[in-house]
Amino acid sequence: MDLTDWLSCSGCGMLIYRKRFDRLSMVCPDCGRHAQLTAEQRLERLLDASSGVTVEPAASVHDPLQFEDLIPYAGRLDTARSRTGMDCAVRVARGTIRGRGVVVAAMDFRFLGGSMGAAEGEAIVTAAEEALKHRLPLLVVTASGGARMQEGAFSLLQMARTSNAMAALDEAGLLTITLVTDPTYGGVAASFSTLSDVILAEPGARMGFAGPRVIQQTIRQQLPEGFQTSEFLLDHGLLDGVVPRGELSQVLESLLALGSPPEPDWNPAVTDPVIRFPELLPERPAEQVVGLARDLGRPTALDHVAAWGSDFVELRGDRAGADCPAVVGGLADLEGLPVMLIGHQKGHTTSELVRRDFGMPSPAGYRKAVRLMRLAAKLRVPVVTLIDTPGAHPGLEAEQRGQSHAIAECLRVMGSLDVPVVSVITGEGGSGGALALAVADRLLLCENAIFSVISPEGCAAILWRTGEAAPAAAAALGVDAGTLLSNGIVDGVVPEPAGGAHRDPAVASELVRDAVVSALRELREQDGAALREARRRRLRWFGTYREEVAI
Structure with a gap:
């Protein structure tokens, strides 16, 4: 045996055939050390x-x-x-x-x-x-x-x-x-x-x-x-x-x-599934809608990306010392259009939920979202957010790390973007923790999703002084699609398969994809300054009797 044909890994000491080592780009096949x-x-x-x-x-x-x-x-x-x-x-x-x-x-x-x-x-x-x-x-x-x-x-x-x-x-x-x-x-x-x-x-x-x-x-x-x-x-x-x-x-x-722009007539064949008239929506008790919104079988953000067949490169970290598992994001190929996709991530099992902090973002999650939004603005790619969270993570550590500051910065940056922004509430849209990813040119809501200032249980405990009043609180809060669309809080409702998204996740994901594609097809050719101005003008009149106020 010619000893010059062999070398010893400096990591584990294993003898490696030199030609094999070269074929593996100088990576040890035993310990994985990269020379x-x-x-x-x-x-x-x-x-x-x-x-x-x-x-x-x-x-x-x-x-x-x-x-x-x-x-x-x-x-x-x-x-x-x-x-x-x-x-x-x-x-x-x-x-x-x-x-x-x-x-x-x-x-x-x-x-x-x-x-x-x-x-x-x-x-x-x-x-x-x-x-x-x-x-x-x-x-x-x-x-x-x-x-x-x-x-x-x-x-x-x-x-x-x-x-x-x-x-x-x-x-x-x-x-x-x-x-x-x-x-x-x-x-x-x-x-x-x-x-x-x-x-x-x-x-x-x-x-x-x-x-x-x-x-x-x-x-x-x-x-x-x-x-x-x-x-x-x-x-x-x-x-x-x-x-x-x-x-x-x-x-x-x-x-x-993902830096290559698509053709101008990007995806003309996709049909917009979004419902824009409240009378076309089925009526369901608010309590039932809350249960459907929280069903663990509903597709998560990563499920949607996988179902869309997107080329997705996840980008992690807030660059300040943490990476929040409850927020995922990265560059994705949406039917040929590069987008920055950001979403809450829950899970389907107890272990997944625990690992993802039940989809409740820490300050690092919002800071990661801000970093990715700014990158989207730099690269001139649209932002798509998929929202499904009971709310921002509460507790000592979140407060010490500036939860309020992180959410406020997310709201400011998202509203200031000069690229198209489309947000879809796919499950729970809980409080400011959800709104932080919902300052969009088009805010859509899945048929059995909810959007609320507080959870029905939290509202019942505070105002009714009993958790048993959660159904009444849900109805009073107007968390359902029909009420939100009637009040102009959301721009449209994405239909779901019969019985809810959890009954047929693949079809549910297809409907969300088509809704996002249709919205972006309308928005992506618009001037950035015009997008930003229209977004702020839309926010300006919420809660007033005037439909538009000049700024």
């Missing part, structure tokens, strides 16, 4: 064959301070260049990923630990300018130990330089994506890498401002297991997803595809 790739290997694996065109950054200062420690900095640079064949730790190329145009800036940890100096900053800025020039998305693949000390403040200022280059892409409405690889620390983590619209990471990749050793030496703090790994970051709302190397191309293709 480091060079910048050239990244580009080869990401870009379509023969599509890559190298983009050369401008010349930068290399040793501005004439720095010397144990070895002169100029010597370190010469060694790194000789060993890697690169001029700096970043390689930039323009090409395609599964036919979709993109600019890629890939970092190489071999070059002085991927540290960021003036040349690296110039490479990132050049990549952003190339994306801007060709109106293409930017993908940044990070691998860095932080700032390059030998360049002093020149290195420090690259954080601001690269961050502002990313801001220019935001202003231009171009999608930006970061792939975090192991490790990503310091100035790179605290600048361009965490400013992307979508932040993905490889399994086990570590990212942070200060590394564990620095933290422990500086403040003597004991760190939890898995601290700063991609899985830890995902749980704390700092990433959109952890993507194994073998699945990356598919995820990137989906993200890049």
Whole structure:
């Protein structure tokens, strides 16, 4: 046996046949550890064959301070260049990923630990300018130990330089994506890498401002297991997803595809199922409607997405330390139209309900929704919300983290969007927790869904002083479709299969999809400022006797 044909995994120690390791994109088949790739290997694996065109950054200062420690900095640079064949730790190329145009800036940890100096900053800025020039998305693949000390403040200022280059892409409405690889620390983590619209990471990749050793030496703090790994970051709302190397191309293709606009005559064949006249709705006791709205067999937001056959890329996290499981969202393909879909997520079983906090969002859920709405506005894609919650999560932790502030910000941002917004209350529409996702150009309600300022039980307990009065409270609150449509609270009612959505979830989802498609078909060609003005004008007269008030 030729030992050179084998290598040992640095994660688990397993012997791996080298050719098999290469075929697996350098991922251990036993423990799943993702080995480091060079910048050239990244580009080869990401870009379509023969599509890559190298983009050369401008010349930068290399040793501005004439720095010397144990070895002169100029010597370190010469060694790194000789060993890697690169001029700096970043390689930039323009090409395609599964036919979709993109600019890629890939970092190489071999070059002085991927540290960021003036040349690296110039490479990132050049990549952003190339994306801007060709109106293409930017993908940044990070691998860095932080700032390059030998360049002093020149290195420090690259954080601001690269961050502002990313801001220019935001202003231009171009999608930006970061792939975090192991490790990503310091100035790179605290600048361009965490400013992307979508932040993905490889399994086990570590990212942070200060590394564990620095933290422990500086403040003597004991760190939890898995601290700063991609899985830890995902749980704390700092990433959109952890993507194994073998699945990356598919995820990137989906993200890049969702930026392509559909034809102007998008989906002309879909028939609008929405009922707009209250007399066409069947009459049911409010108590019965409440029971149907809460039935655990009703399709959830993720059920609807699956039934629509949508290409859906879930985006997670509020970027402030948490990811709320009661709110799901992401870019979706709705019959060929890219949309930002955001919805409450309950579940069908007790374990699912518990895991999803019974569909009751925390402040992180509303902050995640706001982040996704702003991304939709940047990318000029419509927002679709699916509402099904008994209300915002109550309790000490929610209040400590600013539940009221988060809901208020959601209401303000949603009302200010200059892209089409369609909301469908698919089950429970409970209080401000539901309204936070319901400030829409078209607010629709499923036939057996409800919308109320408070739950019937809560109203009965407060005003009747007994929970037994819940049926009377439900009737008095006017939570049913007929009353809501008569009062102009909702714009239309989506019919359901006989007996309720839980009797035939597939048909129920089809009706919701057709209702959303019909509404967006009407709205998507309208000017953004006109949409925003009409939305605010609609809100202006609620509760008054005037149908319209000039603003």
